[in-house]
Amino acid sequence: MKQLLDFLPLLAFLITYYLFDVYAATTVLMGATALQLVLLQLLFKRIEKANWIAMVAIAVFGSLTLYFHDDAFIKWKVTIIYSLFALVIAAYQLFSDPIPKKLLGKEMQAPNSAWRNVSIGWFCACLFAAALNYFIAFNLSLDTWISFKVFGLSGLTVVLFIITGIYLYQYMPESTDQENE
Numbered sequence: 001m002k003q004l005l006d007f008l009p010l011l012a013f014l015i016t017y018y019l020f021d022v023y024a025a026t027t028v029l030m031g032a033t034a035l036q037l038v039l040l041q042l043l044f045k046r047i048e049k050a051n052w053i054a055m056v057a058i059a060v061f062g063s064l065t066l067y068f069h070d071d072a073f074i075k076w077k078v079t080i081i082y083s084l085f086a087l088v089i090a091a092y093q094l095f096s097d098p099i100p101k102k103l104l105g106k107e108m109q110a111p112n113s114a115w116r117n118v119s120i121g122w123f124c125a126c127l128f129a130a131a132l133n134y135f136i137a138f139n140l141s142l143d144t145w146i147s148f149k150v151f152g153l154s155g156l157t158v159v160l161f162i163i164t165g166i167y168l169y170q171y172m173p174e175s176t177d178q179e180n181e
Contacts, residue, residue, distance in 0.1 A: 062077075082133065104168065
């Protein structure tokens with residue numbers, strides 16, 4: 001259910017873009033993201049930091065897009081968000097427990113080197129997504145960027161989590177016969 005809520009603003013943006021234009025889609029994205037936060041609070045009693053960061057970025061860059069009637073601002077939002085995520089991942093790696101360990105460490109015991117490797121992988125993936133978004137947003141058509149933003153970045157995220165899962169699978173706790181009874 002939470003994953004569906006995470007995809008809701010993107011889907012609303014995409015549909016509105018194809019029905020109207022990028023400015024109407026930006027307005028809908030801002031509203032859908034606010035609605036997403038309300039639903040997350042009502043259903044799960046918790047809103048993740050990443051959702052707050054996304055909301056602030058969407059509000060700021062969406063408002064700039066609408067005020068200046070320039071889609072470059074909403075295009076920059078994606079690059080900036082992924083760059084910020086990369087910086088946060090790097091900061092946690094340097095000054096605290098790696099973010100992947102904080103998120104997944106309760107389910108499995110992996111050595112610090114494994115968490116470091118996953119953290120480096122996530123950092124590189126965020127930088128790659130930021131750079132790729134910048135290239136597509138400012139060198140290809142708006143239609144291409146919209147499709148990339150919705151499907152390409154979502155696909156990259158799924159691939160990243162699959163790779164992470166495959167890599168960390170070796171550290172998953174083995175079930176015992178007692179647990180299966």
